[in-house]
Amino acid sequence: MQDKFTADEAVQYSLGQPSVRTGLGGFSMKATAIIAVGFISFLVLQLMGLAKWGFTLVLPLTIVCAVVVSVKWAGRSLAETVQLMWQDQRRKRAGGHLYFSGIGSRVPLGQRKLPGLLARTEMLEGIDTSGHKFGVILDRPRRDATVVFDCQLTGQTAMTQAERNAQTAEWSHWLAGLSLAGNIKHAVIVIGSYPGTGELISHEVQSLISPTAPMVAQTIMREAAQAVSVGIPEVYAHISVTYHVERDMLTEDSFLHQLSTAIAPMYESLTWAGILAHPMSATDITARAHVLFNPASEQDFEQMVVDNENHGLNWDDAGPSSAITLPGVYHHDGCASVTWEMKDAPRSSFEDTLLHKLIQPHDRLDRKRVALVYRPYESGTGASRVEDEHRDAMVAANSSKKLTSASAEMRLEHTDAARRAQSKGAQLGRYSMFVTATTDDPSDLRRISTEVVHLASSSSIRLQVMKRQQDVGFQISCGLGQVPWDKATTSKIIGE
Template identity: 30%
Template structure:
C-alpha cells in the first residue's frame, strides 16, 4: 500500500478594505448632510414663499451639493474642479516649466531639485555599526527620510513554508515599525533600469591583478563586456519617513540623526527576518539614483564613477534636472518623458504573495519602470478606533439598504471589517497603502503604447490604475521614495472630498 502526502493548499491573503462612513442610500456623510440641507431648505422655502421660489432654491442647492454627491474616479466634483483651476493658473504663470543651468534665474544650483523637493536638504550620519547613511530633511513638514538598499531573496527554489514565514515577518515589520508614533510612511521601491555594463566592468577591473597574465586579463575583460543586449536589472530600496515630534529634533537635524542611527540596526535586522538583506544608502548613493531618475543619460557616468575613489562629486543641489516641462498627462525632463499612474483600486478578492510579480519584474519593453508601494501606518490608538468605526459603519450600511434583502457585498464587507477588528486586537497593525507606477522613456516614445503595456501588466496583477492627471511632476517625485507623500501636500479641504 502506498500513501500520498497531502498537498497543502496555497495560502491566500486579502487586500483589505477601504474605511468609509456611509449614510442613507450609500452616500458619504458630507454628501448626505449636504443633500439633507438642500431638501430641508427647499421644503421650508415652499411653505413660506410657494412653489416657484422653492423650485429655484432646490435647483440652486442641487448645483452646490451635487459635486459632493457625484464622484468620478474616486474624486468629488469639487476636488476635480480645484485641481483643474489650479492647473490652468499654474500653466498661465508658467509654473510648470523649469529652466536651470549656470545662467538660470533659479537660485540654489545648476540642477536644483524642483517642485516638492526644492526645500529638502540631505545630511549624512553613521549608525551604531559605523555604516554611513544619508538622511533627507523636509523642513516644512519636520520629516526625515532614510533609504536602505535592499536585496530581496526572491521565491526561486524556496519552499512555500519559508515564503509564508517571510510574508508573516514583513507583516510583523509593518506592525512593529509602523506602529511607532513618529513613523509617517514606509515606501518600498522596485526600480528597473537598463544595464550599461559599467558596474560589471568596474568590478572586473577591481579584481584583476596588474601583473596577471595577458590571457587571463583578456578573458576577464571579455566576461565583463559580455552582457546581452537589452539586459534590464532590478534595484530595490526601502524609504522610511520619520516625523520629528520634539522641538529639539525639529530645529536641529543632528539630534534626529542620532535617533535614526540608534534605530537603524534594529530595522535592518527586522528586514533580514523577512528575507530581505539591506543596508543604509550613503548620501552619495542617494544623490546618484535621484540624478539618474531625472537625467537618464547620466547613468553611465554615475556608474563609472563608482570605481573612482573621489566618487561622482555631485551634491544634493546637483541631483535635479536642468530643465523640465510638466504636461497634463506626462512629464518631460532632460530628453526623457515619464508617465506616472496611481492605484485606483486594490486587487479584488483573495490574492497570493505573487500578485504583483508581473508588474514588478524587469520588462525589456519597459526598461525604466519604477513601482513604489506607499504604506502610511496608523498608530496603535488610531488603529483601534478605525477598526471599530469601520465595523460599525459596515453594520449600519447593511441596515440602510432598501427592499429587506442585504446585498452579498455588504455581508462580505461586514465579515472583512470584523476580521480586521479581531486581528487588530491581536496586535496586527492598520495601514493605509497606495501604489505608484512610473515609466520613463526617450522623448520620442510612443506614449499610447506605453500606457497599453503598463495597464496590461496591471490587469494581470488584478490591479486597477489611473493616470495622475495634472500632477505628474509631484507623482514622479513621490514614486522616487525620497520622502514625498502626496496626501500630506494635498490642498483640498477634507469636507470637499466627499
C-alpha cells in the same frame, strides 16, 4: 495544528475593501452632513413661512452640493476634478509648468535644485548605532525627515513555499511595526530597472576572481560576465521611511541622534523578510535622485562606482537642467516619463507573487519603476477606525427589510475580518501604488502605455494616468519622502 505561514501551500491574501466611513443610505459622511444641513434649513424656512425659498433654493442647492462631493470621476469627486483643472490652467498661465535651472535661471545661486515637492528639502547626514552613514532628506517647514535604505531583493532565489510564506509574514510584521512607532508618517518601497552597461557586473566578477586562480578559470569567469551583462537590465530597489520630527528637536538637529538609534533595528529586521538592506549615505541618495531625473548620467555614475570615485554632487545640484509638465507626460533632461496611479486594487484574494510581472524588468520597457506607498495609522487610531467602519457596515446591512445587497454583505465580512486580524496584532494602514515609465523617444509613449497597463491588469490592478499631475507623480514614485496627501491643493471640504 500547522501554521498557515509555514505550510507548503501558497497562502491566499486579501486587501479587503477601501477604508471608508459611510452615513445615511450609503452616502459618504460629507454628503450626509450636507443633506442634514439642507434638510434642517428647509424645515426652518417652512416654519418661517418661506416655503418657496426652500423649494427653489435650498433643495436644489443641497442636491447639487451632495452630487459634486459624492459622484466620482477618475477616482476623485467632481468638485476635486474641477478644482484641479482650474489650478492646472492657472499654473500654465503663470508658466509654472516650465522648470529651468542652472546659471541664468531664476533658481537662487544658479543651482540645479530638484523641482516641485523636493525643492525646499535639504540633505543632512548622521551615523547610526551600527557605524553606517545615513543621509536624511529634511523637509524643514513640514518637519519631515526621510531616511532611505538601499535594498537587495532575494525573491528570485530558490526557496520552498514555506520559506516564502514565512518571509511574507515577516514583511507584514515589519509594516505593522510602522504603526507602533508612533512618529512614522509613511514608507515608500521603490523597485525599478534601467538598461545595464555591464560595468557593475564586470566589477563584481573581477572582485571575486583570485589572482592565484588558473588563467583558464579567470578567462571563463570574465567571458561569462560579459555574456550575462549584454542586454540584461540593472535592478535597483530602496525603501524610504519618513518620520515626523518634534519642533524642539528640529532647531538643533538633535533628531539625528534619535534616528541613529531607530533605523538600525529597522533595516536589520528586513533580512528576515528576504531583503538585504543598508542605509544610503547622503552621497548615495544624491546620486540616485540625479539619475532618476537625468537618465543620461547612468553610465557615468556606474563608472564612478567601479572606479571607487566620489561624484562630488551636492543635493542642491541634483535636479534636472530643464523640465516641462504636460497633462499626460513629464519631460525632463531629454527624456519623457508617464506616471500612473492605482485606481483599483485587487478585490479578490491573491498569492505572494501577484506583483511579479509588474515589477520585474521588461524587454520592451527600458526604464520602469513601481512605488508602493504605505501610510500607517497609529495603533489606537487604527483600532477605533476599524470599529467605526464595522459599525457602519452593520447598519448598512441591516437598514432595510429587503434582501441585503451582496456588496453590503461583502463589506460586513471584510470589516469583521479586519477586527479579528487586529485582535491578533495586525495594524491598519493605507496602500497606494504609482508606476513610472521613462523613455528617450517620446513617440514611443503610446506603446509603453499599453505595455504598462497590460502588466498591471495581469496583476489584477487598474491604473490611470495622473492627468495634470505628471510632475507630482514622477517625484512621488522616486521614493524620496514626498507623498501628495499632506500637500494637497484641493479643498478638504470637497474631498472624500
